[in-house]
Amino acid sequence: MWPRLGVGAVCAAVAVAALPATATAAPQPAYGFGRPATAQEIAGWDIDVRADGAGLPPGQGSVAAGRGVYGQKCAACHGFTGEGGPMEALVGGAGTLASAHPVKTVGSFWPYATTLFDYVRRAMPFNAPQSLSADEVYAVTAYVLFLNHLVPQDAVLDARTLPQVKMPNRNGFTSPDPRPDAP
């Protein structure tokens, strides 16, 4: 335990007085620093998408629309068919994971299609992250999955259908950590 400062106790008292009545069931904050985050503030920053689809925004995108987004905003770095160069490949590697030269891509390795949406929404395109609309992210996600033969050419993805896409390596991960394993 670190030393509690006098200032903490004073602030705690202030915080308790300022708290809304609804929060009474839980332990009260000790210091009362920070301020409540509004629903609107949270909505703007809450960009993560979970494996079960929680966090997927409204909207939708087709493979056809994704082809356009991809050609314009991704192909220069990841190759026209996702084969890679100059940056990482987004397709290929099926059947290589247990070989001497595994190729880990979205198609061969990633366990969840939702992770693709989450990652593209937060980090791609590399030169303009967080610039795509929800529809564009759905569309380009659909297109990358199509390039990996994981959705048909006429697929349209949204918050309901994206979590249902079956990834080939869905069962390719183990936890918890088995180490120490080589002492």
Next chain:
Amino acid sequence: MVPRRGVLKGAAALAAGTTATGRAVSQSRSNLPPNIPEWMKTQGATILSPPYGLPSPFEKNVIRRQRTRTPTQTAATTTTPLQDLQGIITPNGLHFERDHGGVPAIDPDQHRLMVHGLVERPLIFTMDDLTRFPSVSRLYFIECSGNGSWNVLPPATTAQESRGLLSCAEWTGVPLATVLAEAGVKPGAAWLLAEGADAAAMTRSVPIAKAMDDALLCYSQNGERLRPEQGYPLRLLLPGFEGNMSVKWLRRLKLGDQPFQTREETGQYSDLMPNGVARQFTFVMEANSIITFPSGGQRLHGPGSYEISGLAWSGRGRVTGVEVSTDGGRQWRRAALQEPVLTKCLTRFRLPWTWDGAPALLLSRSIDETGYIQPSRAKLVAVRGLNSHYHYNAIQPWQVAADGTVTYVA
């Protein structure tokens, strides 16, 4: 011992034209006894030149270096020059870097930390809020899970290239548990998503037990505010866990009942085993060590007394011992551990050695408080194969040749 080694190092340098760190050596004798050195005959530089001090220009080769060529310079890695450092603290300018979207330039007044999800009170903190909490300062190492190499590296590999994704500092901040208590963790919260304010919006899932244990929200590093490349103005620090999880430029913590399955804990930072199955959520950096002198790229000049010196560490706690072999592992001797020996912190070890001038294979292995002994490469590869990419902690041998040159051996 000290003067002798200095002379040897100098002499070796003359032979090579440079010192071990690559600095050019002057041939002039005019500053040596019995002459009065020229820097005694005139006033030196004024104070405040510069206001923020820099190392001597003679140390200009003691720098971070890019580890491997990457297609971009913002999703990239640099290493700490372990072979040039003493003690256990990494100077802030030499702390290794690993970024996935470059180093953002964040105005601390416009930086916010949001805490939400399974909490009673979603909160937003300013940096002033966070620095007002009771603080702690602790010494911890940070090591990238990609440190060490499963591939065999060239003989010229240095300690920096072998294990330089490793640094150690005194970190100051507020325990994460304190801040989470302010928000009120709801029952059922088992994981926490940490998100950075960089162009990668880096995200990792952290088990709540770790968050409540020794996790820190840090704003200072070795006494000064964090360096931009270390997450200024705010970073998470998860002692002993793989560096990537200590999310830099921290802007958001979201509590949930399951891991968030981000790219960095599925496609990346998972360990592929020979059977094609990958281990996920392998967080701890296991016991490790490296001899920093003599190490790859350095040179011994002639037989005689030397001090073998290196670093040992474990993500599971304290280092309890380091054993050193100078004959390729036939005999091992206990090295002396320099105080302080702290949990999840670098520990400096030393062992006096008289080199007889014959080829010698130097090894070090660390033992931690759980009784774990750092494995050989053969043992590690036998279990994990060659494709797991992360968490390589095998013994690093250095070959000393009869001419004193020191080279890497896998």
